[in-house]
Amino acid sequence: MKRQRRSAIDPAVASLVTEGERRQRRRRLPRAQQAKARRDAARQRATYDIPKEVARAVAEVAKEEGVSASAVAALLLAEGLRRLEVGEVSLHGLKEPSRSPKYDWQVPTRAVLEVLKGDRTLLVRK
């Protein structure tokens, strides 16, 4: 399929076709590589702009625990996301109005660092 064609199609359909083609390519690989390709397909690299101190703290925990920094980030994010979903934590008190046209709110670096030090918290007081 030609590329310019694909850009003109429904994005959801395009992603299905792309995924289907990847799946087909994977099936043609030797068995051992198939498993790895499947694992890789279930993961995604994401880039976040976070304070240096936080990145450094992730690296330290990773070293102490003997796991990858990605594993630490994934686990702590997963825990935080679950707590956010059930209302145990909230971003509410840390948001400030943003002047950027892209976002309604911003969270200043200072606030993140205060959370890291324990001076502030996302915990919702019951």
Next chain:
Amino acid sequence: MITIAIANQKGGTGKTTTAVTLAHRLAMDGYRVLLVDTDVQGHVATALGLDKAPGIYRLVQWYQNLGDLLVIPARENLDIIPSDKTTEPAKRILASMDFRERILADALEELAEEYDVAVIDCAPSVDVLHVAALVAADWLVVPTKLDYLAVDGVNEVLASLAEIKRRSSATPDLLGVLPTFFDRQTNETLVQLKTLVNAFGRHVLPPIPVDTRLREAPAYGQTIWEYAPRSRSVVGVVNGNGTVVGGYAQFVARVKERL
């Protein structure tokens, strides 16, 4: 009022399922919806837990000034013009009438104040009601299975659409080709999806996954929104990058963009 026809000359492509599912969701979302069944099988009524009834027969009589339309309430905000086996003789009567192709357009015009959306479920045939449905429609949705006949089937509907556009002032547009019975485990599905995309480009809608829940729901007289609203055929399949693709929820969203 906006009118959407669901058509494909091939049988068993998910037309009735799509018509009922779309109509009920729009009704649940607050649109006043009329669903018209033009198939002698009368499955629209049974899928909603109602009895088949001579709605099309009465429509043809109404067109001859011989009585009122038969419109039956099915759910909140959702009424139907049902069908049954009397649709067959009704079609024969209609075939001999002048302006027969305008029967649905005129009936819907009559009811235009009462509804926001009309959905017409077409029979798997090219008969007078099929033409009447396309003449009445603003939008056309073509559900299709992902088999080697898919492109042919869609082309047949589009050919009759082009023919009708040529002959009448009606201008229904293709809202989309809706792949149904989507099963991503099979190679054929992917091959046919790509073939459809090559043929119909941006008109190809995110597909409806194959789902036994869809087959079960009508047996209970329930729509999928009542029977299994979290099933795969509603929410779609999760793609490798975590996005959810296809399913009737996404289909309804695509339709709403045109309302």
